[in-house]
Amino acid sequence: MRILLDTNIIIHREASRIYNQDIGLLFNWIDKLHYEKCVHPLTIEEIGSYQDEEVVNTMRVKIGNYNQLKTDSPETEKISILREADKSRNDFIDTSLLKEVLNSRVDFLITEDKGIHRKAKFLGIADKIYKIDAFIDKCTSENPDLKDYKVLSVKKEYFGNINLKDEFFQSFLEDYGEFETWFNKKADNISYVCITDGNVKAFLYLKIENAGSESYAEIKPAFEQKKRLKIGTFKVTSTGYKLGERFLKIIFDNAIANMVDEIYVTIFDKRDEQRRLIALLEEWGFKYWGEKETKNGSERVFVRDFTKKVLENPRECFPFIKRSSRVFLNPIWPDYHTELFPDSYLNNESPLDYVENAPHRNALKKVYISRSFYKDLVRGDIILFYRTGGYHESVISTIGVVESVITNIASETEFIRLCRKRSIFKDDELSHWWNFRKHNRPFIVNFLYIDSFPKPKVNLKRLIEIGLIKSINDAPRGFVQIGNDKFEEFLKEARANENYIVD
Numbered sequence: 001m002r003i004l005l006d007t008n009i010i011i012h013r014e015a016s017r018i019y020n021q022d023i024g025l026l027f028n029w030i031d032k033l034h035y036e037k038c039v040h041p042l043t044i045e046e047i048g049s050y051q052d053e054e055v056v057n058t059m060r061v062k063i064g065n066y067n068q069l070k071t072d073s074p075e076t077e078k079i080s081i082l083r084e085a086d087k088s089r090n091d092f093i094d095t096s097l098l099k100e101v102l103n104s105r106v107d108f109l110i111t112e113d114k115g116i117h118r119k120a121k122f123l124g125i126a127d128k129i130y131k132i133d134a135f136i137d138k139c140t141s142e143n144p145d146l147k148d149y150k151v152l153s154v155k156k157e158y159f160g161n162i163n164l165k166d167e168f169f170q171s172f173l174e175d176y177g178e179f180e181t182w183f184n185k186k187a188d189n190i191s192y193v194c195i196t197d198g199n200v201k202a203f204l205y206l207k208i209e210n211a212g213s214e215s216y217a218e219i220k221p222a223f224e225q226k227k228r229l230k231i232g233t234f235k236v237t238s239t240g241y242k243l244g245e246r247f248l249k250i251i252f253d254n255a256i257a258n259m260v261d262e263i264y265v266t267i268f269d270k271r272d273e274q275r276r277l278i279a280l281l282e283e284w285g286f287k288y289w290g291e292k293e294t295k296n297g298s299e300r301v302f303v304r305d306f307t308k309k310v311l312e313n314p315r316e317c318f319p320f321i322k323r324s325s326r327v328f329l330n331p332i333w334p335d336y337h338t339e340l341f342p343d344s345y346l347n348n349e350s351p352l353d354y355v356e357n358a359p360h361r362n363a364l365k366k367v368y369i370s371r372s373f374y375k376d377l378v379r380g381d382i383i384l385f386y387r388t389g390g391y392h393e394s395v396i397s398t399i400g401v402v403e404s405v406i407t408n409i410a411s412e413t414e415f416i417r418l419c420r421k422r423s424i425f426k427d428d429e430l431s432h433w434w435n436f437r438k439h440n441r442p443f444i445v446n447f448l449y450i451d452s453f454p455k456p457k458v459n460l461k462r463l464i465e466i467g468l469i470k471s472i473n474d475a476p477r478g479f480v481q482i483g484n485d486k487f488e489e490f491l492k493e494a495r496a497n498e499n500y501i502v503d
Contacts, residue, residue: 202235203233323501
């Protein structure tokens with residue numbers, strides 16, 4: 001496997017000062033999988049034009065660690081079209097890198113450059129162009145036996161118990177002159193943190209701001225007075241374990257619990273890690289609002305409307321779902337249940353057995369593989385997941401909302417590719433499920449995990465008593481629609497938090 005590395009990746013790796021903390025994990029995976037690290041001759045030219053002479057000299061020495069491409073692949077019609085739009089030498093170099101991927105001289109290109117990713121979509125090779133975190137995700141999901149992290153869980157912790165000298169906080173100390181003083185004054189405040197092998201991997205601080213209690217004079221355009229949840233400090237390093245989504249769930253859970261009207265964050269846009277965080281927030285409905293002027297410079301302001309409404313894209317209104325939507329019961333075997341829903345463990349299951357050390361556990365976007373006779377689900381349908389287990393132990397544990405359904409899957413390879421990052425199964429297990437019944441291939445339901453019902457959960461015995469299921473022999477064996485009146489009755493019986501349900 002040949003991996004072509006863009007200039008920004010080489011700079012991050014070989015610079016004397018750490019620009020991107022994810023780069024070490026990226027190169028660790030490349031070396032572990034014995035991939036060939038390649039560099040384009042034009043990348044060497046680009047490095048030579050770098051303004052920092054010390055960096056240039058360092059790079060000239062270290063560039064020998066990479067395999068320089070010896071030949072230039074031929075131009076194609078699509079490449080020629082891109083060339084016409086190139087306005088600078090850097091644009092020309094970007095197109096030249098993509099040409100090597102298009103002509104299969106290299107397998108993948110890793111770059112943080114948004115322009116290259118846009119060009120890749122035009123060329124139809126977007127699936128071969130990766131950002132750092134996406135490539136780490138790929139390696140983690142495809143090679144579960146080579147994962148380094150034994151425990152990767154999120155916990156609440158006082159600021160005062162967290163090591164501010166951890167390399168993780170270096171970017172905050174550089175971007176905010178007062179960060180150390182601010183951090184120390186928060187010693188008795190609660191944060192959310194993920195620490196692995198003594199190193200911080202993710203950190204989140206949230207603050208509730210009541211209407212009329214805050215001045216937003218530095219934010220333009222001005223905020224109206226509302227009850228808001230402020231994402232005060234938020235950073236996640238790439239681990240391949242979907243920590244960003246796990247922390248987003250914490251943000252949304254706090255917003256629901258405190259019934260805020262809006263969530264907002266102020267963030268610089270000068271580091272790759274910040275740009276990736278912005279992209280994650282935008283994916284989940286945050287919109288650019290304006291700027292906040294501070295003594296440290298201008299920060300961008302992103303706002304998420306959190307009034308109760310349902311939009312066409314479930315991510316943009318997450319976790320809200322419509323009460324009048326179609327509702328389906330769907331069974332899931334005990335062996336797979338708590339792996340997919342770590343927050344839905346039962347009384348006889350220990351949460352310590354389900355620390356969040358797998359991507360599918362942390363992810364809000366999940367995959368369910370089904371052979372259900374009924375498969376005509378649509379975006380916005382509600383799924384109640386029914387954990388099988390008998391008369392007393394079968395329970396409805398979890399609620400989700402459908403994002404999409406994929407039924408026409410061309411091959412086993414495509415099936416594995418579509419499932420890999422969100423499924424609880426390894427590749428060989430996915431292959432098994434694809435070939436289990438060749439006359440009845442599985443289909444895929446992409447859904448968003450909304451909530452887990454409180455314990456004790458409503459079991460099959462009680463579900464029969466309230467008429468949601470007719471008898472023990474009538475328990476669901478695939479997607480089974482239930483009436484909205486029965487859904488209402490179940491919500492009351494389950495003591496569900498209805499704050500995320502829109503009338």
